[in-house]
Amino acid sequence: MINQTVQTLTIAGTDSGGGAGVMADIKTMQERHVFAAAVVVAVTAQNTIGVQDFMAMPKKMIEEQFASVAGDLKIRACKTGMLADVATVEAVVENLKKYDLGPLTVDPVMIAKGGARLLSEDAIATVRNELLPLADLLTPNLPEAEELTGTKIETKDQMTTAAKKLQELGVKNVIIKGGHQTSSKESSDFVLLESGKSFWVSSPRIDTVRTHGTGDTLSSCITAEIAKGKDMETAIRIGKKYVQATIANGIEVGHGHGPLNHWAKISDEEVED
Template sequence: MTSVALTIAGSDSGGGAGIQADLKTFQELGVFGTSVLTAITAQNTLGVHAVQSVDVAMVTAQIQAVLNDFPVKAIKTGMLFSSEIIEAVANELKAYSAIPLVIDPVMIAKGGASLLQNEAVIALRSHLLPVATLITPNIPEAEVLTGQRILTERDMKLTANRLLSMGASAVLLKGGHREDVPYAEDLFMSTSGEHFLMRSKRIATQHTHGTGCTFAAAATAELAKGRSLEESVVTAKNFIQLAIEDGIELGNGQGPTNHAAFRKRNQLKTGEVKLIERR
């Protein structure tokens, strides 16, 4: 049976992030992708030039249309833009609590544009974090959600525990913004006691647009196929590592990653991701 995943996110007209990145990632990992559009952006590798939210009633109608018909096995949220949209999404998903929910708390685009209104951060904490199977913030996003500064590995662990205390079942805290280590290291922690770091080499490139969306989408695709949380995040880490490493260098600014890299390498080269402190 075909595995189906749903992404609830914004559109990136440049194709590197948002709904477009999610659907590409689902397809590359053998999952049929469905989507709910929350906002439209006029965006390219140079930045976000305009944002228009979708009417809340239309967001709700899209969710109902997909979930009433398709056998969705995992759901991901990305850019939700406003508190009204966040609350509507949370209300609609209450009836589907058995479906794994991955929350990518998209707040700021690579070029620096805000993609989440200030009051929406409170709604995200209150309505979505408590029902999240997995939340995948980068360091700046985790700092906003918790109010804690993150500079070291110890800070990452403290912050991940804080996010778990807010209701999420598991946290994948991406450490690419850390400046105290020469590698990229992501922390996974869950309420069931799983804990490990995923370490990979840093790649000297500016073409990293959409990495957060793609990382979370890869984990969602694997969950839709019935993989465990641990298996899903490890595959997702390898997927994004190769997507960055085999970059396609499009555009005049911060270009997209190569969503086809994982498949083209026949999933054999893992991007040299190492699991550290696993327990």
């Protein structure tokens, strides 16, 4: 019966403030009833106000973490978050190719809520050329999708075009998050699946600054659901519903962009087809 419990892996940076990164990933995965392991590739000094400093892990330490996890656990799905720089991205790509860690969700974290850059400019090309072809799902927000495609995205038509461009880079499934389109009363994300099916998932926009870690939480929830055997569309719809609940049922932590409420509960019946 060893390794019968569903296990997931987050490959990302820490958040000392607890709201994003590895901390948000583990909280989300735990809440969705899977066991979460972690490969820490960077450490940040961070809170709800901003990122004060960060340091990438040496390649040897990244490799040893991958080896430790793969040598003992049965990872059924994994995700990447903050990857810091070229050397880190390359180390992660190398190890993702080396070990079977299940379907991969790539959250291309580039800029923190407070404005700090979490992925160096030169690493964007490495993500585009080396990491994206390994991804089963890519979850960029609008600025990240613009960086990866080299195009401006301001309309829904431009979101659909960008998703197709991202798929052409080798990604199987894409969800472009529309949360940065603040002019709308709804937050609408565009999904393009490997099958060619596309659809929008929308939720009411909530007027709050307590949205720190939304991208990490969405990608972690989807990863957990995939690990449990859900199909991609269902996993994405559950992820969207869960994130909405974490924002709607807010908690009061910190003085800036506060974290989500990862205790939020949703039922499978709430997820619409």
